[in-house]
Amino acid sequence: MCYSAEAWALYDGYVKEFGADIDIKAFWELYLGRDERYRIRNKQSDGHKIPKGMDLNFLRPKTELERKIQDLIAEWNGTRLAESQAELDKQRERLAAAEQKLATKPTKTAANEQRIATNKIKQMERWIADAKRTSHQPSKDDRIFPLWYAPVLIVENGQPIVRPMRYLCRPQGSDPSTDYTKTGQVSGKYNARRDNLQKFWRRQFGSTHALMLAETFYENVDDGKGGSKEIQFRPRTGQTMYIACLYSHWTDPKGKEPDLWSFAAITDEPEPEVAAAGHDRTIINIKPEHAMAWLTPEGRSDEELFAILDDKRHPFYEVVKEAA
Secondary structure, eight states: OEEEEEEEOOOOOHHHOOOOOOOOOHHHHHHHHHHHHHHHHTTTOOBBBOHHHHHHHGSSSSSSSHHHHHHHHHHHHHHHHHHHHHHHHHHHHHHHHHHHHHHHSOOOHHHHHHHHHHHHHHHHHHHHHHHHOOSOHHHHHEEEEETTTTEEEEEEEEEEEEEEEEESSSOOOOOGGGGGGGTTBBSSSEEEGGGTTTTTTTTTTOEEEEEEEEEEEEEEOSSSSSSEEEEEEEEETOOOOOEEEEEEEEETSSSSSEEEEEEEEEEOOHHHHHHHHTTSSSEEEEOOOGGHHOOTTTOOHHHHHHHHHHOOOOOEEEEEEEEE
């Protein structure tokens, strides 16, 4: 399961690579929806999860709609900065109180308070610095997780188009509750198993295909000690991955919930080096020459589409780093 990836967040890359149009209206609706959902839920939700890299598309707006998106981003960041600064001040007070106690009467409780406050302060300082930064740092800014949004490439009416979609597919006809398991965990529908394409994913496979371009991907594997560790993989060739995806445009039959564009990355049996690192699936990285055929599945047989997946690239995914 590809639970996280460093995906292309700057959509100019898609324009240069494919001559793609940008669905700016969809980006505006996404940012507007994030702000509205946050307010409606009385700050009990983070709204839509959008990577910073996507915000940087609107650093220098050229149109009125892009300027509106820039304003929404500025308002959002301003609120987050104010909240982070308030939390930073709170944790500094907490640290000062803990250190005062340690100076007079050292206790485990005071030492624990000191440790927690120190870590929180470092975290808030990082968040504030990142929120203020305008330079692009892909490893920080472009990483997505399930329920996060990313620009993906599709073809509509013969024209490549970049549209923001959520990384966790909700097939049309599904109830929103199926985004989560019965225990409240995020469902696994951010990945579509190849051996399930003609079953669960039948309505998307052969109909609504997308591409996500990415530089690295991340997996959680067993650490051999009863826990897990995160492993980052990158193609040894340094080539951008063309990850085959399926998408759905979900609409609420009752008209109460907003429309949702969402997608899933297709996975297959693991490449040998990925299996050796402890993971049992690998995303399907198709060859660039198959990109347009994959994105235009209408009229193509299942055999032709599976042939594209069979002819995938095998760049050797080397381990970049491991984190406990």
